[in-house]
Amino acid sequence: MDTVIADKGAKGTAYGRGPQSHDGIITEVGPGTPCGEFMRRYWQPVAVADTVKDLPLAVRFLGEDLVLFRDKKGRPGLVHARCCHRGTTLYYGRVEDEGIRCCYHGWLFDTQGNCLDMPCEKDNGAGIRENVRQPWYPVLEEYGLVWAYFGPPEKMPVFTRWSTLENVGPGEKLYAHQGTFGGGGDHTVDIMPCNWLQDWENVMDPFHLPILHTSFSGVQFVPEFGIMPEVEWDYDNLGMKYTAYRKLNDGREVDRITYVHFPHVRIVPSVELAPGAGSSIGFCMPVDDENYTIFHVMKVPEKFEFGAQRRERIPGKIWSEMSEEEHQRFPGDWEAQVGQGPISLHSEEHLAPSDKGIRMLRRLLKEQIETVRDGGDPAGVFYNEKDAVVEVKAGNWFRE
Ligand code: FES
Ligand SMILES: [Fe+2]
Incomplete structure (x- = not known):
């Protein structure tokens, strides 16, 4: 039997790699850190x-x-x-x-x-x-959550309101929730053991939907996400957004628009591809540098009851009931994000053109962190109530 030996001088073995590191400026959130000081300028959710x-x-x-x-x-x-x-x-x-x-x-x-x-x-x-x-x-207390302000008292902003969560009509209610069902498929898991940015930047990565959530592990949301989208990313004065265009097999065309706003707000439309505006606002709240939790508030029908998101290929099982082998064979957001490590090693990445949103998000985040470091106010911090209303435009917008 032939033994395969790499040519002398062949590149690409794992041997002799240099030091590996994460970018602490955009990930570390403890008191006195640049990102921590930026985060501390916003009202943030701490409990249902x-x-x-x-x-x-x-x-x-x-x-x-x-x-x-x-x-x-x-x-x-x-x-x-x-x-x-x-x-x-x-x-x-x-x-x-x-x-x-x-x-x-x-x-x-x-x-x-x-x-x-x-x-x-x-x-x-x-x-x-x-x-x-x-x-x-x-x-x-607002929207069914308790919010805290961790920052300098003289810089305390007014509370930001989101149009989606206002004007709760008859037959509707707000539902507030802590847990990782948006990312992990299981409402029994409160804490994700990795850095908050791994979730937040995932929101600007529409290309993992056709792979991770559709073709790799089976359909975790809807089969339509299997269609590779045409994507544009744009700046927004409070963060950024992507528009993912798809032509569906039945001929309908849809623009799926998702936002991230500072410091860690995620505005993701229905993952069932329900038409129209999204009804939920989420927050990737850092626990510390290596753990985060997600809070969500959504406007729902009065009769709504929370049910764990289930993975189709594993009928009836929620994330915490899956065996280790099932986690390997049918990974989802938890496996992909926690799999990046406690804090992803940015020095080891190779960002590709489809990662444009990740690059933009990190650059925008750095700008905000620098603004705070230089004595300014970051985007999305308001000092009067008139300004502090965010008109939410995220949604699955079907073209006529
Ligand atoms: S430790 Fe003495 S009162 Fe708290
Ligand atoms: Fe995902």
Whole structure:
């Protein structure tokens, strides 16, 4: 039997490759990082509102460990997990009328971190408790989600509204959701173990639909996505969009228009190719550099109930029920994105012409990060309510 030996000097073996790296400017979100500071200029979703009750929730966003709770008067509060006294976690705290009480020595903090009681101190800490403040963030409730502002207080913007989610009519409701069903096909999976940008830039990659979601693993959405689209990417003042044109086998023609807006908003029309405007707004919310979660809000009929997205080739199974072999044989967004690693190694990529949207998105993101670094306001941050309404144009637009 012949032994195959590479020619001496043949290029392309894996040996001797140089250092591999990710681009930290557009991926790392911890406090003080350029992208982290950019992210901290927006209101961001942190929970589905009706999950925030009187039992503290441990949450982690933008690399910070936090505790989310609702005091007995109904006000949500988001504070650093570590008690400012001697550092135990407020996750084991008790929620009371006025705030959350630490289990260790009973300091009581309101939803803005003010210390209201120090039961071990004379006069309940009168005279000293005014000098401590549990680190906290402002929160508000809108569209069925709790939102937090992690940035400099003097730069706090007004809350952005999306036309899609306004004017809920009779027979309609808003449905808010945390989980990866948009990307992973399973509402039981809350956290995706990879960098947030792997999801966000995936939204500007219409060419993975015919492959990953249609021909490779079977039809995960609709067979029409198997038609290779003609794609244009365009700038938008809040981010960018693509228009993917397809001529369907029945002769109809459709433009599928999808947007991404800063800092990590995804506006994806119906994956069933339902005609007309999309009804959902999503957010690729970073947990830390190597994990993210997706929040969605959608306008739906009153009777709507959430059902896990199922993969046709594996009848009746949701993502978490699949065997390892099924994940290999029928991969979807979870496998493709998490498969890029905790933070994709940008130094190792070979971007092709069909990746034009990825290049544009990264360039736009960098520009916004630089704007913030240079003292400016990033796109999509508004200081008066009149401006802070986004007219959503995403949809599956069938030509007449
Ligand atoms: S550690 Fe929280 S009150 Fe002492
Ligand atoms: Fe996808």
